[in-house]
Amino acid sequence: MKNLLPKLWIFIAAVLFLPLLNASEYEYYNWKPEIYGRNPQCMDIPEDLRLCFNVGYKQMLLPNLLEHETIAEVKQQAGSWVPLVHKACHPGTQVLLCSLFAPVCLDRPIYPCRWLCEAVRDSCTPIMEAFGFPWPEMLNCDKFPEGDVCIAMNTTNSDDMDTSPGVSSVCPPCDNEMNTDGILEHMCASEFAIRTKIKEVKIDNLDRKIILQKRRKPVKLGTLKKQELKKLVFYLKNGAACPCQQLENLGHSYLIMGRRAGTQYILTGIHKWDKSSKEFKTALKKLKSHKCPTYEPVFK
Structure with a gap:
């Protein structure tokens, strides 16, 4: 532990002055984690690791705390979480995720605090469920320490933030701006x-049931079969009460995105079809060739 402390305090001193989205600081508590089972290597966080680049420190350990052994694997899996961070469902989301995907380069692994995991889980689960994703087993909060040395947000700055779960002011699939990156992330x-x-x-229990007009033009069929397209009905999960301006203007054509969740088709994004928007036109051009992160191995 003697070799760990100097590096640990240097890191604490550094991150206290570096912003991290809405959550700008880390704190550490005394916990004695197990030593890495494999020889870890310290490497620079690459610029294209969007989730954690400029997170407040420059180097990360591999294997990481999710047992990813190559940076290619880290980038593929971490990319799936960028949209959740952008939804700002909890100020500690990026802190939690980067502590696992890109752990800071120290002699021993330091895991996120259980209470931080639970706070992010409780706030972000409604957002994930709106897109048809459950909270994944890989982020089972029971795995993380309750006290001692662990990664947390600075409670001094976070006390005045409302981190409790609640109803989003706008339904998550409807909460979007007309920009290329936002459309591609959806x-x-x-x-x-x-x-x-x-x-x-229509209101259907806690959901909204969206019935489409007969004319439906596929933009990207993906897993959807042509015969399914004819019978397609969308559900906005837990969307009975939250506002969705797009669903109140039925005269417009929309780019509607979805995914299958069980026996239902979930609305995951809805954008006004507006060819006068340069951002929208750019997104349409990139849509078919855009390479997305792999979601299935992450959200399971």
């Missing part, structure tokens, strides 16, 4: 995309 959380108009919207 597509990466989806299995298919179509162009169509909406005929009717």
Whole structure:
């Protein structure tokens, strides 16, 4: 532990002055984790590791705390979480994820605190469920330490933040701006995309049931079969109460994205079909060739 402490305090001193999205600081508590089972290597965090580049430290350990052994594997898996960070469901989301995907370069692994994991889980699960994803087993909070040395947000700065779960002011699939990256991120959380108009919207228990007009043009079929396209009905999960401006303007054509979850088709993104927007036109051009992170191995 003697060799660990100097490096640990140098790291603490550094990150206290470096911003991290809405959550800008780390704290550490005394916990004695197991030593890495394999020889770890210290490497620079690459620029294309979008989840954790500029996170507040420059180097990470491999294997990481999720047992990813190559940087290619880390980038593939971590990319799936970037949209969740952008949804800002909890100020500690990036802190939690980067402590696992890109752990700071120290002599021993330091895991996130259990309470941080639980706070992020409780706040972000409704967002994930809206896109048809459960909270994954890989982030089972029971695996993480309750105290001692662990990674947390600085409670001094986070006390005035509302970190409790609640109803989003806007339904997550509807909460978007007309920009290329946002549209592509919604597509990466989806299995298919179509162009169509909406005929009717009904409340179905806690969900909204979205009935489409007959004319439906596939933009990217993905896993959707042509015969399924004819019978397609979308559900906005837990969307009975949250606002969705797009579903209140039924005269427009929309780029609608979705994915299958069990026996239902979940609405994962809805953007006004607007060819006058340069951002929208750019997104359409990139849509079919855009390489998305792999979601299935992450959200399981």
